[in-house]
Amino acid sequence: MNSFIGKMLNVDLTSGKIETVSIPTEWAEKYTGQKGLGTRILMEDLDPKTDPLSPQNKIVMTSSIMAGTIVSCSAKLAIATKSPQTGTITDGSIGGHAGAELKYAGYDAICISGKAEELSYLYLDPDKAEIRSAAELKGVGTFETEIRIKEMAGDPQVKVLANGPAGENQVLFSCISTERYRQLGRGGIGAVMGSKNLKAVAIRGWLDVHVPDMKECLKVAKELHAADKIDDAEYEIYTDGTPILVDFSQESGLLPTDNFQEGTFEGFEKINSASMKEVRAAKKACFSCAIACGNYLKGSKSDVEGPEYETIALCGSSIRNDSRDRIIEINSICDDVGLDTISAGAVIAYMMEMTEKGLHDFGIRFGETEKAVEMVRKIAFKEGVGAEGAMGTKKLADKYGGAEFAMHVKGMEIPGYDPRGSWAMGLAYVSAPRGGCHMSAYPIEAEAWGDLDPYTYEGKADLVVGLQNSQFAKFSMGVCDFWPVASDNLAKLYSVTYGGKWTAEEVDIIGERIFNLQRIFNIMAGFDGGDDKLPGRFHQENLKSGPPKDISMPEEAFMKSMQEYYRLRGWDDKGKPTLEKLKALGVEDRFVQQYETYLATS
Amino acid sequence: MKTTIHLKLYAGLQKYASASDDNHPIETGDSVREVLNRLGVPPDKPLLVFINGNRSKATSLLQGEELVKVFPPMRGG
Known part of the structure; x- marks a missing residue:
C-alpha cells in the first residue's frame, strides 16, 4: 500500500454499522495525517455546537503518512474530538506502536460515532472490523484492560488503546493508555470514549507500507537522522x-x-x-x-x-x-x-x-x-x-x-511552565486551540533558555505564530516532538514518503491552515478572543524568587500583544479569522461558507 | 591565581566530569568555555550557563567560588 492509503473505517456504535470509506487525496495534500487529517475529518460533518458527551460527537483516530516507514520517531497515533472539558476541539497524540499498526491494518483513520448499548471494544485487522462486548471489563484499569483485551482477541500482538474507570465515569480530564504507560487525551478524550460505552480499540496489522522511492527515502532519513x-x-x-x-x-x-x-x-x-x-x-x-x-x-x-x-x-x-x-x-x-x-x-x-x-x-x-x-x-x-x-x-x-488562581485556559489546566518567566509562553497558552497547552508552541527554548529577553512581549507574537504553524505541520506529519526537525527537513521527509517536491513554505502553510481550521471550529462552538486569557495570578502577582523575581506579566501589554498576534494571523481584533485569510490558505469553500453563515447569524 | 568553583554539569555533559564538583580548580579570569574545554567538552557545543542562579554566557569570566551550572540545549515536552 502507498504511504497514504486513502481509507478510513467509519464506525457507528449506535447502529453497529461499520464501513470502509475513501479519504480524498486532496485531504492528504492539504492536511497530511494525524492532527491535520483528524481535524479535517472532524470538521466534515460534526456540528461545532455538538454536546461533547452526546452520541453525535465523534472520535477520530489518525495515523500519518510517515508512520510505518523507515523514518524515525514518526509513528504516533492522534485522536481528535470535541472536548467535554473545554468545549473546544481537542487533539493529542500517543506513542507506542498503535500509529504504525493502524497503517499495517490498512487504514489511515478510524472515525467513531454513536453510543454502544453495552460496554464494548472495537477490533480491527486487515480482514475484519468488529464491535465486541467488553462488559466484563467495566471499571477495570487500563493496565489490566490491555492484557485482557489481548487475551480476548487471542493475539498478544494486538495494539490496544484502553480507557480506564475515570473515562467510564466521564471525568472531564480523563485520558487513555497504550502499552501500559503511554497516554493520550488532554481535554477528556477518555470521557468521550466513556460516553460512547467504548472501553478500548484493538488494532492488529500485517500489511506493508510503500514509499515512492525506497532508496531515496532511506538516504534522506539517514542523512537527517545524523544531521539532527x-x-x-x-x-x-x-x-x-x-x-x-x-x-x-x-x-x-x-x-x-x-x-x-x-x-x-x-x-x-x-x-x-x-x-x-x-x-x-x-x-x-x-x-x-x-x-x-x-x-x-x-x-x-x-x-x-x-x-x-x-x-x-x-x-x-x-x-x-x-x-x-x-x-x-x-x-x-x-x-x-x-x-x-x-x-x-x-x-x-x-x-x-x-x-x-x-x-x-x-x-x-x-x-x-x-x-x-x-x-x-x-x-x-x-x-x-x-x-x-x-x-x-x-x-x-x-x-x-x-478564579484568579484557578490555573487553566479555556478550562484546560496549564502545564509546568510559569509564563512569568517566559512571557511568550503566555501567548502560546491562550492561543492554543485546545486550551492551556504547551504543545502548540514552545517559545521557552528561545526565551528562558535562549537569547531572547523572556520579560518582554516585543517580537513574541511573531515568534509564537511561526512556532505554532511549524508544530502543527510537524504533528500532522506524525513526527514526535523530541525530534527537533525544522520545516525544511520536514519537507524533505514528506517528499520522500508521500511523493512530490515539498518546500518549507508549503509545510508551514499546511500548519497554518490546520491552525485556522481549528480556530474556526472553536469560533463556531461559541469562543472568541475574549476567551484568550490567562488566570489573573500571572498578571497580578509577582514571583518571589529565581530570575523572574518581582516579575508579573502586565495585563494591558499582554492584551496589546494578543492584538498583534491576531493581526499577524490575519484575524480581526476579536480573534476571528477573516474570510479572506481562510480563502488565501486554501480552506475549503464549504467551511468558509459555514463560518460566514455563523458570523452573520451569531 | 588558582581558585575553585562549584561546577554542576547536566544530562549528556556529565560524561566530561562528575555530575557535581564542589571544588573544581580554575584560574581567576577563566571563562566558562575555557574551563569546559579543559574537560574535553567540544568547543562548538552549544551550552546554557547559569552562574549563581543568573542566566549567563559561556564567555562569562569567573572569579572563583561561583556556583556554575551548565546544561546542553534543552527541548521541552
Missing part, C-alpha cells in the same frame, strides 16, 4: 528524558510551586532527573524511535514509565510534594485509572490553595501528599470530594471562587 543528531548519546532527552527539565525550570524560575505561587521549589533536588535516575530500571522507546526518552522507574510502592516533567511539576512541586516515590505512585495510579496527570495535579493544587486560604474546605493542603494519592482515586471514581475535583479547576472556580 537524534541518535546522539549526549542528547538530553536520550540521557535523561524530560525530567532533566526540573533543574532547568528551577534555574529559570519557571517551576510551578504551590499552585504557581512560586517559580522555584526548595525540594527540587529530591524530584529532579538525577533523583529519578537512581531508581531507573530501563529505558523504553516507541516504534521506530532512535531516542528512547521513556524512563522505566521502580518506586517503593509502584513502578511507572515516567514520570515525565509535566507530571513532576504538577503532581510534585505544584502540590508541595518532594517525594519521588509519591510522584511515581500518583503517576502510576493516574495511568491506570486514566487521568491526565497535568490536570489532576492542577486540580488538587487548586483545592489545596482554596483550603489554605479558607475559601472552601476541600480537606487537603499543600504538602499533604498521602491525601493527594487518595484524591486521585476519589476523582477517578467520583467519590466524595473527588466528585468535585472531577469537574476540573474552571468549573470548581465557577462554583467556589478563586
Whole structure:
C-alpha cells in the first residue's frame, strides 16, 4: 500500500454499522495525517455546537503518512474530538506502536460515532472490523484492560488503546493508555470514549507500507537522522528524558510551586532527573524511535514509565510534594485509572490553595501528599470530594471562587511552565486551540533558555505564530516532538514518503491552515478572543524568587500583544479569522461558507 | 591565581566530569568555555550557563567560588 492509503473505517456504535470509506487525496495534500487529517475529518460533518458527551460527537483516530516507514520517531497515533472539558476541539497524540499498526491494518483513520448499548471494544485487522462486548471489563484499569483485551482477541500482538474507570465515569480530564504507560487525551478524550460505552480499540496489522522511492527515502532519513543528531548519546532527552527539565525550570524560575505561587521549589533536588535516575530500571522507546526518552522507574510502592516533567511539576512541586516515590505512585495510579496527570495535579493544587486560604474546605493542603494519592482515586471514581475535583479547576472556580488562581485556559489546566518567566509562553497558552497547552508552541527554548529577553512581549507574537504553524505541520506529519526537525527537513521527509517536491513554505502553510481550521471550529462552538486569557495570578502577582523575581506579566501589554498576534494571523481584533485569510490558505469553500453563515447569524 | 568553583554539569555533559564538583580548580579570569574545554567538552557545543542562579554566557569570566551550572540545549515536552 502507498504511504497514504486513502481509507478510513467509519464506525457507528449506535447502529453497529461499520464501513470502509475513501479519504480524498486532496485531504492528504492539504492536511497530511494525524492532527491535520483528524481535524479535517472532524470538521466534515460534526456540528461545532455538538454536546461533547452526546452520541453525535465523534472520535477520530489518525495515523500519518510517515508512520510505518523507515523514518524515525514518526509513528504516533492522534485522536481528535470535541472536548467535554473545554468545549473546544481537542487533539493529542500517543506513542507506542498503535500509529504504525493502524497503517499495517490498512487504514489511515478510524472515525467513531454513536453510543454502544453495552460496554464494548472495537477490533480491527486487515480482514475484519468488529464491535465486541467488553462488559466484563467495566471499571477495570487500563493496565489490566490491555492484557485482557489481548487475551480476548487471542493475539498478544494486538495494539490496544484502553480507557480506564475515570473515562467510564466521564471525568472531564480523563485520558487513555497504550502499552501500559503511554497516554493520550488532554481535554477528556477518555470521557468521550466513556460516553460512547467504548472501553478500548484493538488494532492488529500485517500489511506493508510503500514509499515512492525506497532508496531515496532511506538516504534522506539517514542523512537527517545524523544531521539532527537524534541518535546522539549526549542528547538530553536520550540521557535523561524530560525530567532533566526540573533543574532547568528551577534555574529559570519557571517551576510551578504551590499552585504557581512560586517559580522555584526548595525540594527540587529530591524530584529532579538525577533523583529519578537512581531508581531507573530501563529505558523504553516507541516504534521506530532512535531516542528512547521513556524512563522505566521502580518506586517503593509502584513502578511507572515516567514520570515525565509535566507530571513532576504538577503532581510534585505544584502540590508541595518532594517525594519521588509519591510522584511515581500518583503517576502510576493516574495511568491506570486514566487521568491526565497535568490536570489532576492542577486540580488538587487548586483545592489545596482554596483550603489554605479558607475559601472552601476541600480537606487537603499543600504538602499533604498521602491525601493527594487518595484524591486521585476519589476523582477517578467520583467519590466524595473527588466528585468535585472531577469537574476540573474552571468549573470548581465557577462554583467556589478563586478564579484568579484557578490555573487553566479555556478550562484546560496549564502545564509546568510559569509564563512569568517566559512571557511568550503566555501567548502560546491562550492561543492554543485546545486550551492551556504547551504543545502548540514552545517559545521557552528561545526565551528562558535562549537569547531572547523572556520579560518582554516585543517580537513574541511573531515568534509564537511561526512556532505554532511549524508544530502543527510537524504533528500532522506524525513526527514526535523530541525530534527537533525544522520545516525544511520536514519537507524533505514528506517528499520522500508521500511523493512530490515539498518546500518549507508549503509545510508551514499546511500548519497554518490546520491552525485556522481549528480556530474556526472553536469560533463556531461559541469562543472568541475574549476567551484568550490567562488566570489573573500571572498578571497580578509577582514571583518571589529565581530570575523572574518581582516579575508579573502586565495585563494591558499582554492584551496589546494578543492584538498583534491576531493581526499577524490575519484575524480581526476579536480573534476571528477573516474570510479572506481562510480563502488565501486554501480552506475549503464549504467551511468558509459555514463560518460566514455563523458570523452573520451569531 | 588558582581558585575553585562549584561546577554542576547536566544530562549528556556529565560524561566530561562528575555530575557535581564542589571544588573544581580554575584560574581567576577563566571563562566558562575555557574551563569546559579543559574537560574535553567540544568547543562548538552549544551550552546554557547559569552562574549563581543568573542566566549567563559561556564567555562569562569567573572569579572563583561561583556556583556554575551548565546544561546542553534543552527541548521541552
